[in-house]
Amino acid sequence: MTRYLVTGGAGFIGSNFIHYLFEKFADDVHVINLDKLTYAGNLDNLKDVEKQDNYQFVKGDICDEKIVNELMPNVDIVVNFAAESHVDRSIGRPDDFIKTDVYGAFVLLEAARKNNIKKFVQISTDEVYGSILDGSFKETDVLEPSSPYSASKAGADRLAFSYFVTYNLPVIITRCSNNYGPYQFPEKLIPLFVTNAIEDKNLPIYGDGKNVRDWIFVMDHCDAIQFLIEKGQEGQVYNIGAGNEMMNLQITDFILKALDKPKSLMTFVADRLGHDRRYSVDTSKIRSLGWTPKHNPEQAMAETVNWYAENRWWWEKLKTGEYLEFYKQNYKVRYKTD
Ligand code: NAD
Ligand code: DAU
Numbered sequence: 001m002t003r004y005l006v007t008g009g010a011g012f013i014g015s016n017f018i019h020y021l022f023e024k025f026a027d028d029v030h031v032i033n034l035d036k037l038t039y040a041g042n043l044d045n046l047k048d049v050e051k052q053d054n055y056q057f058v059k060g061d062i063c064d065e066k067i068v069n070e071l072m073p074n075v076d077i078v079v080n081f082a083a084e085s086h087v088d089r090s091i092g093r094p095d096d097f098i099k100t101d102v103y104g105a106f107v108l109l110e111a112a113r114k115n116n117i118k119k120f121v122q123i124s125t126d127e128v129y130g131s132i133l134d135g136s137f138k139e140t141d142v143l144e145p146s147s148p149y150s151a152s153k154a155g156a157d158r159l160a161f162s163y164f165v166t167y168n169l170p171v172i173i174t175r176c177s178n179n180y181g182p183y184q185f186p187e188k189l190i191p192l193f194v195t196n197a198i199e200d201k202n203l204p205i206y207g208d209g210k211n212v213r214d215w216i217f218v219m220d221h222c223d224a225i226q227f228l229i230e231k232g233q234e235g236q237v238y239n240i241g242a243g244n245e246m247m248n249l250q251i252t253d254f255i256l257k258a259l260d261k262p263k264s265l266m267t268f269v270a271d272r273l274g275h276d277r278r279y280s281v282d283t284s285k286i287r288s289l290g291w292t293p294k295h296n297p298e299q300a301m302a303e304t305v306n307w308y309a310e311n312r313w314w315w316e317k318l319k320t321g322e323y324l325e326f327y328k329q330n331y332k333v334r335y336k337t338d
Contacts, residue, residue, distance in 0.1 A: 001028050001054075007062050008082030008110065009033030012184040013123070013218055015045035017079065022049055030054045032071055036061045036100075038083065038118040039322055044257075044314060045183040056241070057319060062104035065111070068241035072111040077229060079121045080108055080156075086187055087127075088151045088330050091273050094148035096117060101149070105156035113167045119229055120169055122160035125153050126177045126214070126239065131276035138282045139175070139237040146161070157237075164235040172232045176240035179280055181218030182302070182307045186315050189213075194308040195315050197261045204331055207271035209249040212278040216242035217300035220293035227291045239281035244297040247324045258305040270329060 004021065008014040010033065014028055014267075021029050035041045049055050060067040062082045072078075082104060083088065086098045094225075105122065112120045129137040130144035145151040155171055164171040184191045193203045226239045232238060246254075252266055308315060 001030055002077045003030045005032050005071055005078045007034045007080045009043035010035040010037060010045060013179055014081035015183050016181060016218045017222045027054060030059060031160050032056045033073060034058045036088040036114055044237045060315045063099060064109055068107050068111045072115040076118045078112055078117055081123050087147045090149035097148050097152040101152035102155040102272060105159055107140055109160060109163045113163060113169045118150055120171045120310055121225060122129055122156060124173050126175050126176045126281045128154040131278055132280050133278060136280040136282040139285055143206050146276055162272050170234040172228050173237040174240055176221050177216050177279060179216035179218045179221050180215055180304050186318055191308060194305050197255055197259050197265055198309060202267040203252055203265050204267050204269045205248060205326055206269060206275060210247050212245050212247050214241045214280055215244045217295040220295050224291055231289050238286045239283050240286060241281045241283045242293040242297060255305060259301055290294060
């Protein structure tokens with residue numbers, strides 16, 4: 001039985017990955033989920049697995065050496081999802097991004113090398129390359145991250161690589177594009193716009209809405225991670241994406257049509273500072289090993305919209321308290337009042 005340490009497993013992608021592991025391996029896997037439960041961590045995402053004998057939740061910080069050193073001897077594979085992940089929050093207050101995304105990764109890498117971990121997957125992001133107007137980034141391209149979030153992720157990405165080169169730790173680094181699917185915190189574009197539209201609230205589009213992202217269904221991302229654990233080469237970086245590039249305006253249009261809501265909900269607001277125009281990754285490296293995304297984008301996006309429509313219990317309680325404070329602060333400066 002393979003024993004996983006999934007960090008940040010109560011967040012969006014981490015919780016989907018835990019579901020993925022149990023669907024794929026059933027009883028033949030053991031998962032420890034180490035999560036600090038920040039505003040983005042939510043145990044509701046894992047209600048269906050919480051009582052399983054082969055699942056253990058540990059509330060804790062990846063920066064906390066003591067907890068990490070206690071857990072590490074009991075696992076074979078580490079998948080580090082834990083991070084502060086929202087670009088807008090990193091613009092307002094970068095502190096926690098440096099702490100968790102860089103120092104936290106360091107603490108995990110140190111403990112991993114002392115415990116002969118069989119594989120350490122550092123979940124990086126396509127944002128480490130920065131923006132590209134034409135063409136797509138290859139894994140060997142220079143990193144030019146633009147936000148405190150992506151710069152922190154780039155730091156951890158290279159730190160993980162250094163542990164392969166220096167200590168021979170079996171590291172794999174993944175750089176995936178924008179994910180969508182169930183359990184995504186409603187501050188990110190798709191769940192924010194879907195839930196706002198359901199509530200007949202404005203959809204705040206930054207700038208001209210023509211920024212482009214390559215959207216991948218979260219389960220395809222999870223599948224790619226497990227594929228790389230099995231087939232990836234140690235010390236290598238792999239881009240992951242679905243080749244599904246869309247402008248924010250197209251996403252908005254799709255959501256409004258799917259929910260039969262009027263275009264009048266679209267509200268153009270001031271642009272995000274340092275807003276990357278386009279992300280695009282060349283995924284031929286992972287595809288040459290035999291991986292391809294399995295989900296049809298239009299269908300998976302429609303199902304995602306439906307999931308939020310049918311699971312108001314999940315998101316309604318999240319859009320209160322601290323969330324509203326952040327929302328007000330973020331959009332106060334963004335809404336064009338002049
Ligand atoms: P998320 O914000 O939904 O979840 C992050 C999780 O990490 C939360 O459960 C949070 O409680 C936990 N966490 C934060 N700080 C922690 C700490 N110090 N110790 C332990 N746990 C902590 O993020 P997500 O969208 O699921 O992203 C997961 C990972 O994937 C991140 O590393 C992110 O950079 C990367 N990524 C995300 C995307 C995307 O589109 N969402 C794309 C590519 C890569
Ligand atoms: O590319 C991978 C990255 O994708 C991950 O590393 C990040 O963790 C994840 O948050 C995501 O970053 P983005 O900044 O691309 O995602 P976000 O959902 O915040 O924004 C997507 C696009 O939508 C971007 O061009 C900004 C725009 N946007 C976003 C919000 C929240 C709006 O126009 N209005 C909004 O209210």
